[in-house]
Amino acid sequence: MSQPDPLQLTRTVLERIAKAPDPRFRVLMTTLVTKLHEFIREVDLTPEEWMAAIEFLTATGKTCTDKRQEFILLSDTLGASMQVVMLAQARASAAAPDGMQATPATEATVQGPYYWEGAPERELGSNIAEGVRGEPAYYHGRVTDTSGQPMAGVLLDVWSGDGEGVYDMQIEGQAEMLARARLRTDAEGRYSFWSIRPSYYPIPMDGPVGKMVSGIGQHPNRPGHIHFKVSAPGHVDITTHIFVANSPYIESDVVYGVRDSLIVEFQPRSPGRAPDGREMTTPYWTAEYDFRLAPARAS
Numbered sequence: 001m002s003q004p005d006p007l008q009l010t011r012t013v014l015e016r017i018a019k020a021p022d023p024r025f026r027v028l029m030t031t032l033v034t035k036l037h038e039f040i041r042e043v044d045l046t047p048e049e050w051m052a053a054i055e056f057l058t059a060t061g062k063t064c065t066d067k068r069q070e071f072i073l074l075s076d077t078l079g080a081s082m083q084v085v086m087l088a089q090a091r092a093s094a095a096a097p098d099g100m101q102a103t104p105a106t107e108a109t110v111q112g113p114y115y116w117e118g119a120p121e122r123e124l125g126s127n128i129a130e131g132v133r134g135e136p137a138y139y140h141g142r143v144t145d146t147s148g149q150p151m152a153g154v155l156l157d158v159w160s161g162d163g164e165g166v167y168d169m170q171i172e173g174q175a176e177m178l179a180r181a182r183l184r185t186d187a188e189g190r191y192s193f194w195s196i197r198p199s200y201y202p203i204p205m206d207g208p209v210g211k212m213v214s215g216i217g218q219h220p221n222r223p224g225h226i227h228f229k230v231s232a233p234g235h236v237d238i239t240t241h242i243f244v245a246n247s248p249y250i251e252s253d254v255v256y257g258v259r260d261s262l263i264v265e266f267q268p269r270s271p272g273r274a275p276d277g278r279e280m281t282t283p284y285w286t287a288e289y290d291f292r293l294a295p296a297r298a299s
Helices: 008-015 024-045 047-063 070-077 080-094 210-216
Strands: 134-145 155-159 180-184 189-195 226-230 237-244 266-270 284-286 291-293
Touching: 008 024, 047 070, 047 080, 047 210, 070 080, 070 210, 180 189, 226 291, 237 291
Parallel strands: 134 284, 134 291
Antiparallel strands: 134 189, 155 180, 155 226, 226 237, 266 284
């Protein structure tokens, strides 16, 4: 049997993949191998460079723990996560029932590596960041559908770091969730809670992804933001952020997650009676944002 040339080798691999019984898996693998082989030929990849890539992926896997997902961080910093998010939301929007989407749904963005499932359910108006360092902030708004109708009982799963951008999952020995909660909108679609005004922060730079980020000359920072998962039966769920307007790095988020529609002006407030009637003895911030959910197409 003669040795194949590079193009013949690609064709041979693709011929074998063509026998895969699952059509979608066949498409994914065909495209992956085609693009990967093209990349190897285009850059004239050396064995040493390919081994370095294998060692990088191996190190990425070894860095993952139950509280640190280095592969999500890798996906985020390559812009891959945001590509998937944007395509998924465009797909969901295109599938919405005709005539039922008067205004666009709230834009989605990356989930990030610090989501912790099972946050406690709290009453509206609760302080979800008790004992967490940072400047207090009052968050409020409404959830509507894309025709503007308020939605009751919508679940908001909320999480953030502290005022210095440190998440509970990053604190050694921290078993209790901090600055996390699940809340449900009232009969008029309103939500409200207290937390802290989020700060910009660097992603972990002590692992293989950090070395990659440094290697390409990219700064490691994310602008200040707070995370939301917003969900309701019969509607398209969204995972998104609220970003602090004028935060450092708002124009150069290391994970490419900023969308203009998600940037919010946090308003400074003096001590006194807060919008929910709470007496504040220190300065605080308020942030108002309305979420919109698109109807899901019946399957």
